[in-house]
Amino acid sequence: MTRRDALIRVIETLHAEIAALKTNDIAGLERATADKLAAIETLRALGDGPAGPELRELATEADRLNETCRIYVNLMAANVRRRLQMLTGEGGNAYRRGPVAAYA
Numbered sequence: 001m002t003r004r005d006a007l008i009r010v011i012e013t014l015h016a017e018i019a020a021l022k023t024n025d026i027a028g029l030e031r032a033t034a035d036k037l038a039a040i041e042t043l044r045a046l047g048d049g050p051a052g053p054e055l056r057e058l059a060t061e062a063d064r065l066n067e068t069c070r071i072y073v074n075l076m077a078a079n080v081r082r083r084l085q086m087l088t089g090e091g092g093n094a095y096r097r098g099p100v101a102a103y104a
Contacts, residue, residue: 007058009039014065
């Protein structure tokens with residue numbers, strides 16, 4: 001496998017992660033994440049070296065897709081936080097001043 005092939009595999013798995021995040025498919029997300037980590041490990045094992053324009057373009061695409069995944073995860077976390085605050089009667093401000101209760 002070449003670095004190009006490994007980068008393409010990373011991109012494919014990032015697309016799968018995004019699709020799973022959009023549909024709340026936990027099993028699909030777990031598979032895509034495991035596949036992505038394996039592809040990244042393969043890429044790491046292939047080593048560093050000079051990257052031509054095609055490899056840089058693929059790496060940029062992988063970075064963009066990874067950022068998209070991060071945004072989806074952050075939005076989901078914010079929604080969960082808001083729902084938990086509503087359930088506990090905390091309102092909507094997670095950063096309010098005042099005492100903070102700790103639960104064991």
